[in-house]
Amino acid sequence: MHEVLLAAGPLRHGTVPLGEAIAFWVLGPIALAGAIGMVLLRNAVHSALSLVATMGCLGAFYLIQQGPFLGLVQIIVYTGAIMILFLFVLMIVGRDASDSLVETLRGQRWAAALLGVGFALLVAIGIGRAVSPVTPTDLNSPNAGGNNVHSIAALLFTRYLFAFELTSALLIVAAVGAMVLAHVEREGPRPSQKRLARERIRSGRPQPLPGPGVLSQHNAIGTPALLPDGSVARESVMVGSMESQEERQALPTPSAGEGGFE
Amino acid sequence: MSPYYYLVLSAALFTIGAVGVLVRRNAIVVFMCVELMLNAVNLTLVTFSRINGSLDGQIMAFFVMTVAAAEVVVGLAIITSIFRTRRSASVDDANLLKY
Numbered sequence: 001m002h003e004v005l006l007a008a009g010p011l012r013h014g015t016v017p018l019g020e021a022i023a024f025w026v027l028g029p030i031a032l033a034g035a036i037g038m039v040l041l042r043n044a045v046h047s048a049l050s051l052v053a054t055m056g057c058l059g060a061f062y063l064i065q066q067g068p069f070l071g072l073v074q075i076i077v078y079t080g081a082i083m084i085l086f087l088f089v090l091m092i093v094g095r096d097a098s099d100s101l102v103e104t105l106r107g108q109r110w111a112a113a114l115l116g117v118g119f120a121l122l123v124a125i126g127i128g129r130a131v132s133p134v135t136p137t138d139l140n141s142p143n144a145g146g147n148n149v150h151s152i153a154a155l156l157f158t159r160y161l162f163a164f165e166l167t168s169a170l171l172i173v174a175a176v177g178a179m180v181l182a183h184v185e186r187e188g189p190r191p192s193q194k195r196l197a198r199e200r201i202r203s204g205r206p207q208p209l210p211g212p213g214v215l216s217q218h219n220a221i222g223t224p225a226l227l228p229d230g231s232v233a234r235e236s237v238m239v240g241s242m243e244s245q246e247e248r249q250a251l252p253t254p255s256a257g258e259g260g261f262e
Numbered sequence: 263m264s265p266y267y268y269l270v271l272s273a274a275l276f277t278i279g280a281v282g283v284l285v286r287r288n289a290i291v292v293f294m295c296v297e298l299m300l301n302a303v304n305l306t307l308v309t310f311s312r313i314n315g316s317l318d319g320q321i322m323a324f325f326v327m328t329v330a331a332a333e334v335v336v337g338l339a340i341i342t343s344i345f346r347t348r349r350s351a352s353v354d355d356a357n358l359l360k361y
Contacts, residue, residue, distance in 0.1 A: 016265055021263040044291050051294050051298060086294060112284035113281060120273060139316075177336050
């Protein structure tokens, strides 16, 4: 069924069927563009989204390379679970999501690019030398008799059973470790509503902090609210989201055209 | 088209991921680049599994996915705990093991 849909099929004399070639030349550039975009985009959320595109294309590649089980696992686990986890953590870490442009090591980017080109050449030569005498076969005989999932299950629960069990132990250790690392111990009892109300009255500012309002263009915690005359409301910036007092003082005073009255 | 084109694509993806690890400063983006490298290796494994007509490569890719999931969970927990103490997710800021 999926062979018909996804143009996956047996190799003929070492070449893939035409449908698969078309799928490769459509999806391959998308995967490459997603990867390049992930490295180049300044905003971390945009990087994560382009990585999702790349991983989706890779899942499609697994599907058309006679590995339907692995393709679906790729889509479910990587784009469904891991990238969502990345996005959640990005939302928590939020303000620091974009990269700084300061270069701490001089010439690091050029060195990295040079290293990348060298590595690509090395791998290309390695592939060229390694695979040229091999005539590719395909997965028709292992996938026959039931299907891909049955064959993988048969291998997984016989020859690779010990590794499979070890994986379960690894997953449990990782889950417990993540819980321990992310857990925050509460210091002292939970503050009561009475105490909170008293503290609020005594703080000298019982009313809430100004919200972003209709005049601002963002509602991120690092972006200050604008007062009706266009000036910055300093109380609207959360304490702690600004690193230092100097950074708070250096808040931009909007020019006449930005967010104010025209 | 021969299936070796997949290997070329996977080598390109791996190289981009490696360059990203070296270039980017945000710890989360560095982590995503590591994920890209793991994915590129998975594509290689699946392609070789097909070329050689044996399913062992796919099993190995499956194990790589499992290990990558565990690695992501622990790594992101470490990043959030570092962010909680020093309010930064930049790899340049965390240069001391203590404090």
